[in-house]
Amino acid sequence: MSASPITDLLDDPESQVESGRQKIDWARQHMPICTTLETEFADTEPFAGQRIGMAMHVEAKTAVLVETLAAGGAEITITGCNPLSTHDDVSAALDAQENITSVARRGVDEDEYYDALEAVIAAEPTITVDDGADLVFRINEQHPELIDDIIGGCEETTTGVNRLRAMDEDGELDYPVFAVNDTPMKRLFDNVHGTGESSLANIAMTTNLSFAGKTVVVAGYGDCGRGLAKKAAGQNAHVIVTEVDPRRALEAHMEGYEVCSMREAAPRGDVFITATGNRDVITEDHFERMQDGAVLANAGHFDIEVNLDDLSALADSITEVRDGVRAYELPDGRRLNVLAEGRLVNLAGPLSLGHPVEVMDQSFGVQAVCVRELVGAAQTGLPDRLLGAIRDRFGGGSGHSAVANHSYQPGLHPVPDVLDREVARIKLDAEDIAIDDMSDKQEEYANSWRHGT
Template sequence: MTYPPISEQLDDVETAREEGRRKMDWARQHMPILTALREEFEEHKPFEGQRVAMAMHVEAKTANLAETIADGGAEVAITGCNPLSTHDDVSAALDAHENVTSYAKRGVDDEEYYEAIEAVIAHEPTVTVDDGGDLVLRIHERHEDLIDGIIGGCEETTTGVHRLRAMDADGALDYPVFAVNDTPMKRLFDNVHGTGESSLANIAMTTNLSFAGKTVVVAGYGDCGRGVAKKASGQNAHVVVTEVDSRRALEAHMEGYEVLPMNEAAKKGDVFITTTGNRDVITAEDFEEMQDGVLLANAGHFDIEVNLDDLSDLATEVREVRDGVREYEMEDGRRLNVLAEGRLVNLAGPLALGHPVEVMDQSFGVQAVCVRELVAADTGGLGDRIAERIRERLGRSNTLAPAGSRNYEAGVHEVPDALDREVARIKLEAEGIAIDDLTDVQREYMDDWQHGT
């Protein structure tokens, strides 16, 4: 039996669609980048004939990205990339779009999760847009016959890029994928401000507790960890950072944070937030050192950063003490509280809304122009009007080579800098902010290595 779209799984689909559309419309009002791109895509239909498969966190902001691509002429099939991050009403509203089929549903088990991914793949995509790499991996494992028809893909998050780079290093990635996560417009805003703000906001809403005066342990000091640490410090918490990378540990130290191994930090922390993208960051030996009442939250991608098997083995009793809070009571009476089942706390909690709208507008703007770039490179060019608009945005010194001259081989690719700058220019324009351009003399000076003292 074919896995059904969300509209065939809900009892009152019309009410769900109305509520979902309301959420999407609110988000769209605050997404000027996607709004500008959607207007161009609606007029010129750059994705006509393309089939775009998406595995993302299906909520209002993501839905606007899906509709932006669909309004550009693509057939879009979408499902969730996390069993607890989908908003069913938004999924239903998205499924009502004539060019979109949504299979995303909240609370599915592992079997249903992969059935939905299979349903998306059954649309035989020409482009993939992924968050975490599950979609790309499934295609390579079970649908190699489709790979020749795939132009390329885009990967949204740190964990997904890590997985794809590992595939690429092993020679196992058979089509080009843009590392959207690694662009400045994604990394410097989404990872730092988005993860930092949304993680702390959802912990606070789920627990109704303050960070002020508490010790917050942040595992990992990459862009996401840096954002969490910065925002927690701004809410008057004492921040401890744990790291495995010497340079990042030194950076955290120089930023004024206490740096400790996790087993030492476990003795001091009130709140633990993992941001590593790795597994077994907090394990049995750490749980044994923790104080009564600690909060354990994950802001990485998968639910393996906090080792819940170890915690279950140590616990004498497990109970739900609050929506989104599972309490594990130890033999000595200490209670350790896991938020959002160890999944992404900013997206999987009962009140979670993900990153702020303005932040995701930037990230999804990069996604949209990357899909446009893949299609343009494959078909040999952009429409003249779109190309001229891009040139206007980029200014004289930041132009893309003609689309037909760009070729992306199988593997992970950095997003062309001009695309990232285009998205930044759209945002500045929307904010009414003007910046300087280099003069010809300045450009000549920067390009001439013979200039000296």
């Protein structure tokens, strides 16, 4: 069964559209990178004739990205990448626009989730923009007939990039995809500051509890875990880090955090936050050792990090004790509190708004220039106005892409550094921040292997 556009499903679509529009307009005021690119795209129309399929967290900041791409002439179909992260009013505001169809809806079950993905695929996208790689995976596995017409894609998050890297290594990724998550303008800000700030803020709002004086256990010390640990320590919590990678564990130790196994941390933690991207990080063995009232939250992508099957099997009862909080009461009377049904806590909770607007402006700016790069690398005979805009931004050259004369083969690709730096420059200009330029001698020295002591 195909999913319907959200405006066909709402009781009062006009009111929802107005509410969503207000949210989008507020976000837009604080997203100078996307608005700068939107102006460029509206002038050059680089995406005319392109169909962009998207599976993202459909909320206000994502909507600004969608409208930025639509301004460039694209037809866009979008759905959610998590059953609980869609804001229905924002989805409705997108769907009300002429060249955008949104089938994203909050609270869908598993069948409805995949029906919505199929609705995006039915639009026969020429470009995909994904968060978690469900869309890419489904096209590769179930709709290979569409791949010849797909220019490429972009992947937003760590979990999705890990999946795509595994697909690529197995020779199963059949069109080029940019690993947006791995580029510095995304990873160093979105993952560290975005995940850290938004996860802790949403845990605090959902529970109305303080971090000060509590022991916070952070599972995983990648970029997201690093941000969580830093922000929790900044709110006067004692932070314990658990890891499986010896180098990351040592890094956490050298940063001043206590490091131990999850089994050792289990009886000591007041709040547990997983950020590993892997399954079964907290399981029956850990639940049995936790103290009464412990709070469990997941800041990874999928709802597999905290094993809720194990916890349900242990519990005598499960009660919704607060909006977004389920208490699992164990036979001995201890209660373990799970937030957002074990899903992404900064987006799936009842009060969740996701990462701060300014942070997502950077990530979505990278997404936007990557889509432009894919189209520019694939097309020939581009309009003179678009070629002129590219040359003005990157200098001379006959190539249509930022990387002159470059084309992208199937597989996972790093974001070209020139694109990442472009986004950083737009942000600096918006903040009226000046930086130095290297002299000719410095450029020559930096790029030569001949200079010694």
